[in-house]
Amino acid sequence: MNKKVLAINSSKRKRNTYGLLIDIKDQLKKINIEVEIINLHDYNIEICTGCESCILKDKCFLDDDMDMLMNKLQQYDGIILSTPIYLNNISGKLKIFIDRTCRWVHRPAITGIPIMNVVTTSFSGIYNTLKYMDNVAIQWGAFPTDNISRKVTTIEDKVQPKEYKNFVKHIMMDKKLYKPSIQQLIYFSVSKVLAQKVIKRDSKYWEEKDWLSKKYFYDAKINIFKKIIANKFYRMIYKKVKL
Missing domain, CATH: 3.40.50.360 (Flavodoxin domain)
Known part of the structure; x- marks a missing residue:
């Protein structure tokens, strides 16, 4: 096709x-x-x-x-x-x-x-x-x-x-072979926190997409160093953004 x-x-x-x-x-x-x-x-x-x-x-x-x-x-x-x-x-x-x-x-x-x-x-x-x-x-x-x-x-x-x-x-x-940049991973983390804590409509949408439990929008090749940086950034933003 x-x-x-x-x-x-x-x-x-x-x-x-x-x-x-x-x-x-x-x-x-x-x-x-x-x-x-x-x-x-x-x-x-x-x-x-x-x-x-x-x-x-x-x-x-x-x-x-x-x-x-x-x-x-x-x-x-x-x-x-x-x-x-x-x-x-x-x-x-x-x-x-x-x-x-x-x-x-x-x-x-x-x-x-x-x-x-x-x-x-x-x-x-x-x-x-x-x-x-x-x-x-x-x-x-x-x-x-x-x-x-x-x-x-x-x-x-x-x-x-x-x-x-x-x-x-x-x-x-195949998307599984894609390697997102650290900028993409950080942006994903910020968006996930906003979905979790700020706008209810976003939270529902992210839940339906099954993104809230993921490191990125879909399974991709993310090396350990990028994962560590993205995780630290996510935790930092999650603590700072109040419900």
């Missing part, structure tokens, strides 16, 4: 960033990975009001396309996030989209899904932008893999297989 990847284009113009996605789509098709590209500007995505309804009630009162898009992301084996770089960070449209996924920070829905980032820029901002996008993947319970970037001087360069090699590997790989 072919694997499926969803590529999210957040650029208003279908030029540099979109062109890279088309290149990647054509290449992955050759290895039996189907890529669907969606353009965020084709959807109605309202600005988050910060009401926390999605966190506390698991329902956003805004009537737009976000619930549909969030459900859609859960149907794929991999996700590609892409953006042109504006003022050393992601596009406004992508930021609005990410803001609206706030409930996933508390109740992750795409755990174990590999994410690859694609960014384009005239000159600067690549490092800061990719770092932010990697953190978003971790907060979603997914995990970052490859990063593909182009500047105005390299935009005509074709994407090379080595640039998406890790992404493809993790799409095909």
